[in-house]
Amino acid sequence: MSPDLIAALVKIALLIGGLMTAAAYLVLLERWIAAWVQDRKGPNRVGIPLTDIKLFGLGQPLADGLKFIFKEEYTPAHVDKALFVLAPLVILAAALAIFAVIPFGSVVPDFDIWGYKFTGDAVNLVVAPGVDVGLIYVFALSSIAVYGVILGGWSSNNKYSFIGGLRSSAQLIAYEIPMGLGILGIVLSTGSLRLDAIIGSQAQSGWWNAMTQPLGLLVFTVAAFAEAARLPFDLPEAEQELIGGYHTEYAGMKLILFLIAEFLHMITAALLIVILFFGGWHFWGLTGADDQVTWLGALLRIFVLVTKFMLVVLFFMLVRWSWPRFRFDQLMSLAWKVMLPLGLLNLATMAILVELEANGTLPVGSQGTFALVGWGVMLVGWIGSALVAPLQTDNRPRPGAGGLLEPERLLA
Amino acid sequence: MQATDPDIYWITEPQLGLAGNMYLPLFMQGLTTTVKHLFSPKVTVSFPEERPQIGNPLIYRGVHRLNKDEAGRVKCVACFLCATACPAHCIDIVAAPSPWPDREKYPESFTIDELRCIFCGMCEEACPVDAVELTSLLDLTGRSREEMIFDKEKLLSVYDMTQAAEPMKSLELGNAPSK
Numbered sequence: 001m002s003p004d005l006i007a008a009l010v011k012i013a014l015l016i017g018g019l020m021t022a023a024a025y026l027v028l029l030e031r032w033i034a035a036w037v038q039d040r041k042g043p044n045r046v047g048i049p050l051t052d053i054k055l056f057g058l059g060q061p062l063a064d065g066l067k068f069i070f071k072e073e074y075t076p077a078h079v080d081k082a083l084f085v086l087a088p089l090v091i092l093a094a095a096l097a098i099f100a101v102i103p104f105g106s107v108v109p110d111f112d113i114w115g116y117k118f119t120g121d122a123v124n125l126v127v128a129p130g131v132d133v134g135l136i137y138v139f140a141l142s143s144i145a146v147y148g149v150i151l152g153g154w155s156s157n158n159k160y161s162f163i164g165g166l167r168s169s170a171q172l173i174a175y176e177i178p179m180g181l182g183i184l185g186i187v188l189s190t191g192s193l194r195l196d197a198i199i200g201s202q203a204q205s206g207w208w209n210a211m212t213q214p215l216g217l218l219v220f221t222v223a224a225f226a227e228a229a230r231l232p233f234d235l236p237e238a239e240q241e242l243i244g245g246y247h248t249e250y251a252g253m254k255l256i257l258f259l260i261a262e263f264l265h266m267i268t269a270a271l272l273i274v275i276l277f278f279g280g281w282h283f284w285g286l287t288g289a290d291d292q293v294t295w296l297g298a299l300l301r302i303f304v305l306v307t308k309f310m311l312v313v314l315f316f317m318l319v320r321w322s323w324p325r326f327r328f329d330q331l332m333s334l335a336w337k338v339m340l341p342l343g344l345l346n347l348a349t350m351a352i353l354v355e356l357e358a359n360g361t362l363p364v365g366s367q368g369t370f371a372l373v374g375w376g377v378m379l380v381g382w383i384g385s386a387l388v389a390p391l392q393t394d395n396r397p398r399p400g401a402g403g404l405l406e407p408e409r410l411l412a
Numbered sequence: 413m414q415a416t417d418p419d420i421y422w423i424t425e426p427q428l429g430l431a432g433n434m435y436l437p438l439f440m441q442g443l444t445t446t447v448k449h450l451f452s453p454k455v456t457v458s459f460p461e462e463r464p465q466i467g468n469p470l471i472y473r474g475v476h477r478l479n480k481d482e483a484g485r486v487k488c489v490a491c492f493l494c495a496t497a498c499p500a501h502c503i504d505i506v507a508a509p510s511p512w513p514d515r516e517k518y519p520e521s522f523t524i525d526e527l528r529c530i531f532c533g534m535c536e537e538a539c540p541v542d543a544v545e546l547t548s549l550l551d552l553t554g555r556s557r558e559e560m561i562f563d564k565e566k567l568l569s570v571y572d573m574t575q576a577a578e579p580m581k582s583l584e585l586g587n588a589p590s591k
Contacts, residue, residue: 037449041456318450322442386433 011127015099023263024061030317031060037321065256073252076156083155088250088257091148095264098141100127101134102271103196105281105302109295122293125302126196135183135193138272139176142227145265146172152258153246164245167235167328174335175226175233181343182220185213185350186276189370199280203287207367208279215346215378217277219339224269226335229262230316232323235331270312274305278312281305338385345381349373469548469578473531476524476562477570479543479580486568487543490517494535494544502528503535522564526552536581545581547574 028043035042046059075084105125124130131137146169153165186209187193190201202208210217226233237245247258274280281287281301288297326334353370356362362369431437457464466472479487490507508520535544547570554560562570 033450035456036451036454037446039449039452039455041454041458044458318443318446322446323439382434383430386430386435390428390433 007123008127011125015104015127016096019096019099019264019267020260021061022267023260024065026263026267026313027064027259028057028061029313030320033314033317034321037318068252068256071252073254076158076249078157079249080155080157083151084249085254087148087152087155088254088261089148090151091145091261092257092264094141094144094148095261095268098138098264098268101131101137101195102126102268102275103199103280105298105305106196106199107293108298109293124196125298129196131194133193134195135187135198138195138268139180142265142268143172143176145261148258148261149246152250156246156249158249160242160244161246161248164237164242164248168229168237168246171226171229171233171235171331171335174332175223175339178219178335178339178343179223179227181340181347182216182218182223183276184343185216185346188347188350188354189213195275195280199275199282202279203282205365205367206282206284207371208277208282210277211374212367212370213277213346213350213374215342215349215374215381217273218378218382219343219346220277221273222334222339224273225316225319226331228265228269228316230266231320232325233331234325235328266313266316267309270309270316273312274308278308280308337389342381342385345377349377464550466548466550470581472548472550473533473536473546475526475547475549475552475570476529476535476567477545477547477574478522478564478567479545479571480568485512486518486522486564487541488519488522488539489515489541489543490519490522491540493538493540497534497538499532499534500528500530502526519564522567524562524567526554526560526562527557542580547578549574 032042042057043060044057045054046057046063047054048059075081103124103126107122107124109122149168149172150165153161153163153168156162186198189209189212190198192198192201198209229235229237235245237247242248247255250258281304283304287293287301287304293301353362353373357364357366481487488505489510490505492505492507495501495503495505502525504521504523504525505519506521507517510516510518512518531546533546536546539545544567549570552560
């Protein structure tokens with residue numbers, strides 16, 4: 001086996017182990033934050049088994065996992081068995097495979113331990129380094145998650161699951177478009193689909209994309225919330241309306257696969273927001289901008305990335321308790337009437353600016369102008385959309401609105 | 413009723429202003445509330461280690477007790493008012509002629525099924541001699557159903573256990589029973 005292959009296998013093992021642990025502990029964090037926001041204490045009992053050591057409840061994820069493993073793996077008689085089993089596998093496999101191209105830092109220098117060289121070159125902290133279609137790959141795989149949801153909802157042969165699956169498909173398909181539009185601006189200004197190149201260009205100029213393209217950030221963040229099916233967009237599995245949505249009929253390990261995949265979607269969304277808009281591992285004056293790093297520099301970059309990631313995750317979790325769920329028609333009109341035009345506006349702005357830079361009207365590297373125009377366009381677009389097409393909040397039928405309540409239709 | 417009925421009032425929602433239509437101000441309001449609660453003091457009581465604060469033990473409705481009079485005899489006169497008032501039918505009294513000259517009957521057995529009891533306090537309200545009372549003991553546990561059926565001796569022992577901490581409610585509330 002070549003050293004490259006060994007390195008890739010080691011990275012995959014670390015990644016899957018790390019992601020599973022991260023998902024488990026993020027569930028604990030989510031429960032803590034849910035509790036604190038509601039003035040409760042949250043899980044704080046489970047510590048080391050058979051002792052009285054509690055460790056602030058850090059053993060809770062282990063207990064949760066064991067509980068799911070020992071639960072009865074019940075499959076209802078009326079389901080389409082093959083698809084029923086396939087659905088959680090599809091959704092989890094797609095959610096995990098996304099991380100193949102996500103850089104968790106930049107590069108670490110060669111392992112030079114007692115004179116033994118590992119590969120001879122610096123190790124890139126991404127499973128599949130140098131994938132030129134990185135962003136397209138991420139998008140393709142995150143769209144596959146819809147299949148898992150639809151298959152799960154449909155094969156369950158149950159009204160609640162089916163409605164959850166349908167809602168989810170409509171929602172995920174609708175929000176793919178603003179999500180893509182939010183990113184296209186970045187692809188234009190960077191000129192690359194590679195995630196590490198996108199971080200690199202932000203590090204080099206020192207201007208994060210969040211500063212130059214706030215409208216893109218806004219559209220992408222809203223779409224990412226919807227794609228990850230987090231509140232206020234958790235219609236696919238609205239507990240209060242749909243019992244559990246597409247995973248109503250699932251139990252035991254199959255259910256936990258769905259739940260892990262859901263958390264992985266949130267982790268992906270948070271990492272993408274950090275990488276695309278907040279400079280990834282870059283922080284001014286702390287991390288360098290080029291690929292030549294020392295061990296300390298590499299560790300600092302990982303630390304910066306993880307810190308930013310945790311802040312975004314914290315935001316995700318706080319928003320969950322700050323906002324009520326959207327109604328389905330509001331969800332759709334937000335996607336098609338607000339987010340889609342705003343995304344197009346961002347794309348058009350970036351296209352014009354990049355073209356002006358390319359033909360020499362603007363000097364190369366005029367990020368300040370980009371930021372100025374970006375913020376201006378965001379304010380204009382946002383206020384404009386609020387004035388021109390305010391979100392309809394009242395959807396009751398009423399006379400005079402041309403609906404079912406018109407007198408001639410009622411008398412007919 | 414037809415939708416065209418003049419009796420129907422069609423209410424229009426109040427119009428949102430620019431801030432409402434832009435969502436962000438309202439969003440910041442919600443987020444501020446959330447963050448405020450994130451750091452506010454918690455109300456959870458870590459139960460077995462920490463005891464919950466009972467506001468007023470006189471009006472708390474916990475485990476029952478059967479009160480004793482000054483001579484150490486059970487105060488109950490087996491009038492069955494509590495058993496009659498009980499909506500859960502959890503009180504069972506067997507009356508017998510009293511061995512003492514000051515009353516006609518006394519309870520030979522007095523049983524409360526704590527599992528059926530709904531802790532409404534009707535028995536306490538009904539009792540004419542303030543014999544049955546609800547204490548502020550709140551952790552009522554047992555390992556079997558039989559254990560949770562409290563007989564006369566157990567109810568009297570609850571009185572012995574709690575009388576120091578909680579004197580009889582009737583005396584405390586200032587309306588001693590008329591002799």
